[in-house]
Amino acid sequence: EVQLVESGGGLVQPGGSLRLSCSASGFTFSSYAMHWVRQAPGKGLEHVSGISSNGGSTNYADSVKGRFTISRDNSKNTLYLQMSSLRAEDTAVYYCVKESSGWYGWFDPWGQGTLVTVSS
Amino acid sequence: QSVLTQPPSVSAAPGQKVTISCSGSSSNIGNNYVSWYQQLPGTAPKLLIYENNKRPSGIPDRFSGSKSGTSATLGITGLQTGDEADYYCGTWDSGLSAVLWVFGGGTKLTVL
Numbered sequence: 001e002v003q004l005v006e007s008g009g010g011l012v013q014p015g016g017s018l019r020l021s022c023s024a025s026g027f028t029f030s031s032y033a034m035h036w037v038r039q040a041p042g043k044g045l046e047h048v049s050g051i052s053s054n055g056g057s058t059n060y061a062d063s064v065k066g067r068f069t070i071s072r073d074n075s076k077n078t079l080y081l082q083m084s085s086l087r088a089e090d091t092a093v094y095y096c097v098k099e100s101s102g103w104y105g106w107f108d109p110w111g112q113g114t115l116v117t118v119s120s
Numbered sequence: 121q122s123v124l125t126q127p128p129s130v131s132a133a134p135g136q137k138v139t140i141s142c143s144g145s146s147s148n149i150g151n152n153y154v155s156w157y158q159q160l161p162g163t164a165p166k167l168l169i170y171e172n173n174k175r176p177s178g179i180p181d182r183f184s185g186s187k188s189g190t191s192a193t194l195g196i197t198g199l200q201t202g203d204e205a206d207y208y209c210g211t212w213d214s215g216l217s218a219v220l221w222v223f224g225g226g227t228k229l230t231v232l
Contacts, residue, residue: 035221037165044122044226045157045165045208059218095164104212104219106155108167108176 002026002109004096009114016086016118022079022096022111030054030074033099035107036081038092038116048094049081052103064090086118123148124209124224131230132199140194140227142209148222152212154192156185159206159226168207169194201231 008020020036035050049060049070058070069082079096096111125143132138142154156169167176169185172192184195192209209224 037223044206045159045210045223047210047221047223050221059220061220100170104152106153106167106170107157107165107210107221108170110164110166112164 002098004098004109004111006094006096006111006114009094009116011117011119012086013120014087014118017082017084018086018116020081020083020094020096020114020116022081024077024079024096024098027098029072029077032101033103033105034072034079035097035099036070036079037095037097037107037110038090039095039113040089040092043092046092050099051079057103083116086116088118090116091118092116122225123213123222124211126207126209126224126227128225129228129230131232133232134199134201136199137195137197138199138229139196140207140209140229142192142194142224144190144192144211144213144222146190147215148190148211148213149187149192150190151214154185154187154209154211156183156192156194157208157210159208161205165208196229199231204229204231 003025005023036048051070067085071080093113095113097107099105153171157165158168159165172187173185213222
């Protein structure tokens with residue numbers, strides 16, 4: 001069974017940093033692109049960032065470009081999202097998502113999410 | 121403002137049929153597959169439809185998807201109270217500087 005377990009969320013002050021992790025199991029992690037998708041309280045889904053299976057290609061939403069960095073460690077089956085210069089509008093549940101293929105596929109499954117709250 | 125446009129809400133009675141539209145452009149829906157996601161209250165989203173009209177194993181055939189030009193549609197027949205959820209369409213968008221994933225704004229389904 002494919003499992004994605006996020007961790008690292010919490011309360012952080014504006015301007016601060018946080019690193020999210022996503023531990024993957026049940027599939028060959030190094031063969032699939034991975035993504036982070038967030039959902040602000042009461043709002044819709046927003047794609048934050050994606051990374052190709054070997055980590056060689058990444059993409060970012062304009063809202064986080066230059067502040068967030070996605071990475072992966074295929075030897076540890078783990079996806080990361082390093083977030084810096086955090087703003088109140090970054091407050092959201094962050095979901096780790098497996099893509100169906102190496103790129104340009106669909107998103108399945110989703111992790112349970114980890115809540116990031118940016119507030120003083 | 122989302123790149124893909126969905127109605128904020130739809131409603132229908134149990135047993136009835138409902139459709140949810142997702143409108144885009146040639147840079148996204150017009151040239152890429154569309155997938156649909158169901159988010160039940162308090163849970164993570166779940167894949168419902170992929171490659172415009174395919175259902176993952178375990179998804180009942182009450183759910184269907186279609187695409188025409190730059191629009192896609194999710195259909196749900198035989199509505200049940202358990203179908204009350206938020207539904208999102210998504211696809212790739214070939215923008216000027218990069219290819220990015222985009223979601224619709226979401227549609228809240230109420231089963232009256």
